[in-house]
Amino acid sequence: MGSRRTRFTLAIALMLALGGTSIAYAASRHHSKPADSNAEVFTAHLVGYNEAPANNSPATGDLTLTVGNGQLSWSLTYQGFAAGNQPFVAHVHVGQPNVSGGVSFFFCGGTKPACPSSASGPVTITGTTLPADVVGPTAQEFAAGDLDSVIKAMEAGLTYANMHTPAITAGEIRGQLVRGHHGGDSQGEDD
Numbered sequence: 477m478g479s480r481r482t483r484f485t486l487a488i489a490l491m492l493a494l495g496g497t498s499i500a501y502a503a504s505r506h507h508s509k510p511a512d513s514n515a516e517v518f519t520a521h522l523v524g525y526n527e528a529p530a531n532n533s534p535a536t537g538d539l540t541l542t543v544g545n546g547q548l549s550w551s552l553t554y555q556g557f558a559a560g561n562q563p564f565v566a567h568v569h570v571g572q573p574n575v576s577g578g579v580s581f582f583f584c585g586g587t588k589p590a591c592p593s594s595a596s597g598p599v600t601i602t603g604t605t606l607p608a609d610v611v612g613p614t615a616q617e618f619a620a621g622d623l624d625s626v627i628k629a630m631e632a633g634l635t636y637a638n639m640h641t642p643a644i645t646a647g648e649i650r651g652q653l654v655r656g657h658h659g660g661d662s663q664g665e666d667d
């Protein structure tokens with residue numbers, strides 16, 4: 477009788493312990509969120525294989541973009557372009573993987589300052605994007621200034637970042653924006 481009771485007590489203790497573990501896990505996840513509780517992070521890994529059509533560019537780029545407080549905060553690092561083939565624009569398009577869509581907003585080049593040369597090593601540019609920075613794509617019924625619709629497209633996996641160069645003016649490296657810190661895996665999963 478005694479051992480039966482002990483086993484029962486152990487089972488209850490185990491259940492409580494497991495329950496406690498999952499509560500602690502949920503709490504720590506909640507704590508890891510950014511200050512703005514509505515903030516969302518997107519990442520993209522830009523490579524030539526993601527362009528349409530694919531190319532053999534040695535260059536790579538990594539974008540981290542945070543949505544919050546009605547604006548986007550972003551950081552883009554790029555490297556590996558040939559010295560004489562530096563990117564002249566980096567921006568975000570609306571389009572699903574392997575489809576070329578119109579431009580939504582710029583990181584460098586276009587409506588923003590020129591893209592710094594990466595001829596002597598990796599370059600990181602940072603900035604914020606406000607509704608006024610959104611130029612469209614109007615042909616896809618994304619109105620200029622409508623950042624909210626672009627964010628919805630981003631959440632649906634329908635935006636990509638790319639960089640254009642003199643060698644491949646249509647776009648040399650590209651990456652789909654995906655939620656969280658898994659941008660490096662995105663294209664493989666989507667294909």
Ligand SMILES: [Cu+2]
Nearest residue numbers: 567638639647
């Ligand atoms: Cu582009």
